[in-house]
Every structure is written in C-alpha cells, then in structure tokens.
Amino acid sequence: MRGMYAALRPLLFTLPPEFAHKLALAALRGFGAMPASAPPPGSGIELLGLRFPNRIGLAAGLDKDATAAAGLAKLGFGFLEVGTVTPRPQPGNPKPRLFRLNEDHALINRMGFNSAGASALAANLRRVRDCIDVPVGVNIGKNRDTPVEVAADDYRACLAATYDVADYVAVNLSSPNTPGLRDLQAADVARALVGELVVERQRLADAHAEKTPVPPLFVKIAPDLAPDDLEATVAEASRAGADGIMATNTTVSRPTSLRSKRAVEEGGLSGRPLFALALEAVRRTRDAAGTGPVVVGVGGVASPDDAAAMFDAGADLVQVYSALVFEGPGLVARLVGGS
Ligand SMILES: Cc1cc2nc3c(=O)[nH]c(=O)nc-3n(C[C@H](O)[C@H](O)[C@H](O)COP(=O)(O)O)c2cc1C
Numbered sequence: 001m002r003g004m005y006a007a008l009r010p011l012l013f014t015l016p017p018e019f020a021h022k023l024a025l026a027a028l029r030g031f032g033a034m035p036a037s038a039p040p041p042g043s044g045i046e047l048l049g050l051r052f053p054n055r056i057g058l059a060a061g062l063d064k065d066a067t068a069a070a071g072l073a074k075l076g077f078g079f080l081e082v083g084t085v086t087p088r089p090q091p092g093n094p095k096p097r098l099f100r101l102n103e104d105h106a107l108i109n110r111m112g113f114n115s116a117g118a119s120a121l122a123a124n125l126r127r128v129r130d131c132i133d134v135p136v137g138v139n140i141g142k143n144r145d146t147p148v149e150v151a152a153d154d155y156r157a158c159l160a161a162t163y164d165v166a167d168y169v170a171v172n173l174s175s176p177n178t179p180g181l182r183d184l185q186a187a188d189v190a191r192a193l194v195g196e197l198v199v200e201r202q203r204l205a206d207a208h209a210e211k212t213p214v215p216p217l218f219v220k221i222a223p224d225l226a227p228d229d230l231e232a233t234v235a236e237a238s239r240a241g242a243d244g245i246m247a248t249n250t251t252v253s254r255p256t257s258l259r260s261k262r263a264v265e266e267g268g269l270s271g272r273p274l275f276a277l278a279l280e281a282v283r284r285t286r287d288a289a290g291t292g293p294v295v296v297g298v299g300g301v302a303s304p305d306d307a308a309a310m311f312d313a314g315a316d317l318v319q320v321y322s323a324l325v326f327e328g329p330g331l332v333a334r335l336v337g338g339s
Contacts, residue, residue: 002327002328002330004328005327005328005329005330006328008328009326009328012024013100013102016096017096017098017099017100017107018095018096018097018098021062021098025062025063025067025068027071028063028068028071028072029067029068029070029071030071031071031074032068032069032070032071032072032073032074032128032131033070033071034074039053039133040053040054040073040076040077040078040133040134041053041054041076041333041336041337042054042055042056042078042336044078045316047294047316047317048168048213048216048243048244048294049212049213049216050079050135050167050168050213050216051135052078052079052134052135052317053078053133053134054076054077054078054336055078055307055311055316055317055318056076056077056078056307056317056318056319056320056332056335056336057077057078057079057080057081057137057296057317057318057319057320058072058075058077058079058080058081058319058320058321059081059298059319059320059321060081060082060083060084060137060139060170060172060220060319060321061083061084061109061111061139061321062321062324063080063082064082064083064084064085064111064113064114064115064116064121065082065085065115065116065120065121065124066082066083066121066124066125066128066136066138067124069082069124069125069128069132069136070128070131070132073131073132073133073134073136075329075332076332076333076336077134077332078134078135078317078336079134079135079136079137079167079317080132080134080135080136080137081136081137081138081139081170081319082121082125082136082137082138082139083115083121083138083139083140083141083170083172084113084115084139084140084141084172084175085115085116085117085118085121085138085139085140085141085158085162086113086115086117086118086140086141086142086143086144086154086158087117087118087142087143087146087154087157087158087161088117088143089115089116089117089120090113090114090115090117090143090144090145091114092111092112092113092114092115093110093111093112093114093177097109097110097111097112097267098110098111099262099265099267100262100325101258101259101260101262101263101269101271102260103259103260104257104258104259104260104263104271104272104273105271105272105302105322105323105326106258106260106269106270106271106272106273106274106322107269107270107271107322107325108250108262108263108265108266108267108268108269108270109177109250109267109268109270110176110177110265110266110267110268111177112144112177112178113141113143113144113175113177113178115141118140118157118158118161118162119161121138121161121162122161122162122164122165125138125162125165125166126164126165129165135167135168136165136166136167137166137167137168137169137170137218138158138162138165138166138168138169138170139169139170139172139220140154140155140158140159140162140169140170140171140172141154141155141158141172141175141178141181142154142155142178142181144178144179148180148181148183148184151180151181151184151193152192152193152196152197155171155193155196155197156196156197156200159197159200159201159204160200160204163201163204163208163211163215164208164211166215167215168215168216168217168218168243168244169197169201169215169216169217169218170218170219170220170246171193171194171197171217171218171219171220171242172220172249173185173190173193173219173220173221173222174220174221174222174248174249175249175250175268176222176249176250176252176267176268177267177268182222182224185221185222185225185229185233186229186233187229187232187233187235187236187237188236190219190233190236190237190240191236191237191239191240192240194217194219194236194237194240194241194242195240195241197217198217198240198241201214201215201217216243216244216294217241217242217243217244218242218243218244218245218246218294218296219233219237219242219244219245219246220245220246220247220248220249221233221234221245221246221247221248221249221281221285222248222249222250222251222252223247223248223249223250223251223253223274223277223278223280223281223299224251224252224253224277225281227284230281230284230285230288231284231287231288234284234285234288234289234293235288235289238288238289238290238292238293242293243293243294244293244294244295244296244316245285245289245293245294245295245296246295246296246298246319247278247281247282247285247295247296247297247298247299248274248277248278248281248282248298248299249268249298250267250268250269250270250274251268251269251270251274251277251299252267252268252269253269253277254269255273257273258273270299270300270321270322271300271302271322271323271325271326272300272302272322272323273300274299274300274322275299275300275301275302275306276300277299278297278298278299278300278310279297279299279300279309279310279313281299282295282297282310282313282314282315283313283314285314286313286314286315287314294316294317295314295315295316295317296315296316296317296318296319297310297311297313297314297315297317297318297319298318298319298320298321300322300323301318301319301320301323301335302320302322302323302326302327302331303334303335303338304334304335304337304338305338307335307338308338318335320332320335
C-alpha cells in the first residue's frame, strides 16, 4: 500500500489540499460501502468501559460530518473520532483554508469548524454505526456566532444531539480558528464547563438507560498552553469529572525549523513540527492528571517510534491525522504493528 500511495502522492499533491481531501473522503465512502474486510488488527485494550482493538485512532477534523466513518474504520484504526461538530450548520472560513507544507511534512489549517451541524452528523453516524466495530468518538464545539459567555449551551446541545451515537465525546477547547474558543481552557472556565457537561450527561444517561457505558468525556487541549496553565487546566478538568485529556490540538506557534513558504499562513500547524510540543504536553498532562484519567497523545505522530514515545510519555491511546496525508493509509497498519 505504501508503494501505491507513494506513486499517487505527486498527483494528489498537484491538487488544492481541500480538493484532495474531498476526493479522499469520497474514495473512503466508496470503500465503506464495499463488503466487510478483516476485523480490526491488534491485541486490544479496555479503557473506560470501551473495548479498543488497538491503541491507534483517527484524530478529529478529517471526517467532520461523519460521512466516511465506515471506510475509515476499514483502514485498521482502533478507534475513530469524527467532528468537530457545531450545534447549527455553518460554512467555516473562506477558502483557501488548508495548506500543505511539503518540505516540513506539516499542514496549516484555518477551517473554522465547517460543519453540517450536530443532528446531521448524528444521522450520518446512525446509518453506519452497526457496521463499525471500533469505538467512535464525537468531537464537539461551538458555533462561531455563539458568544463565548454562553458557549456551554452549544456544547450541551451537541452532547444531547449525538449522545445516542457517541462512544465517547471530546470537548474541543483548543482549535485556534474560532475566536475566543481557547479562552475556555482557562482552568476555572474549563472546570465550570466540564461540570455542566457532566450534569447534562447524567440527565441524558437517565433518559437513555439502555446505552452503556455512559460515554466518557475527554477535554482536548492546545500545545500552546504555558506549563502552569496546562497543569491547572488538566487538574481542574479532571476534578470536575473529565474522564480523559487529549493532548494536543494544532499549534499557533511557528517553529524556526519550518522551511516551507506556506509557514506564513494563519491557522493551526500540525504534523512533524508539532511532535516535540505535543509529546511534552502529554508528559505534563500525565504528571498533572495522575494515573486516573485516560490520556490521548496526538500531534505529529508519523512512525511506530513516535507512537512508542507517546506511550512512554504517558499516553494510553494515540491519534493521527497529518501523517496520513504524507504517508498514506498504510501508515495505520505500520503504527498498529509497532504499538
Ligand atoms: C485540516 C485539519 C482539520 C482539523 N480539524 C479539527 C477539528 O475539527 N477538531 C479538532 O479537535 N481537531 C482538529 N484538527 C486537529 C487534529 O485533530 C490533531 O489534533 C492535530 O492535527 C495534531 O495531529 P497531527 O499532527 O497528527 O495532525 C484538525 C487538523 C487538521 C490538519
């Protein structure tokens, strides 16, 4: 598969990145409709009442509306995360808003939560849920025009709309492309928000007693938090009832190592240059969280060695996105094989 993707890549890279992404999703939808293939590889692990066939997952943002989840599951991931979804549909930022930094094996995006809305995502997922045999998490956010002061209403609405189809929920407090969103990471704000979502989840659990386990709540943080702030946010979110932390989202920083002329684009940087920052954030997150909460390491993972470093730093699970663009779908099997 590596050879095939290596052959196709120069052609794919002549296309505008968002168009190439659309093509890939269409191909995955076709793949998803084909008869079932082998069961997901790996020896498996049970966490928070969920059975993960392996510890390598797809990070949020590739399948924002859950239109290709069945095809993605067939790539061998141990879990998938769809979204970020917002309560109401919204178009996201003007294009172009996704850039490849080929020399750096990195991407910059300022998508801005383009979303079909939470009910549409839930309906898409309901249609395919039975043919996906790995946990599927839903990553939730707020609409751009919702004032930050009432952001909790949006997160609650997303949680309610997707509760029956989500195996876990990731509360995205860290995308850099929605003004004010990252302010929700302030420790006291995050504590209050997680507290409200825990209450809402209990209300939903009472109304959907048949659904077990109750979906765990993860909080996704940025790699740009100062160490003290990261520690405070992780501690408070955990105290308020978060079951896990995802570290990290994209960075607004621009490491001096970047060589691509696209490095000047505004937005969140992901891929290889993010790895060191994300790894450090995972280490600090594990220190601050203690042994209880589940830690998901994400950012720049592109090889089995990278994944192993994330696990050594304290991650229970690892996710990937950008490296799939540079390495192709065969990366999943290589990561699973080495993990
Ligand atoms: C094009 C693109 C869109 C993304 N959209 C989201 C999103 O909607 N929600 C989210 O939590 N993270 C989003 N991310 C961040 C990824 O989930 C991940 O945290 C980040 O890219 C670091 O992992 P990577 O280096 O393996 O890509 C996006 C990343 C990219 C490249």
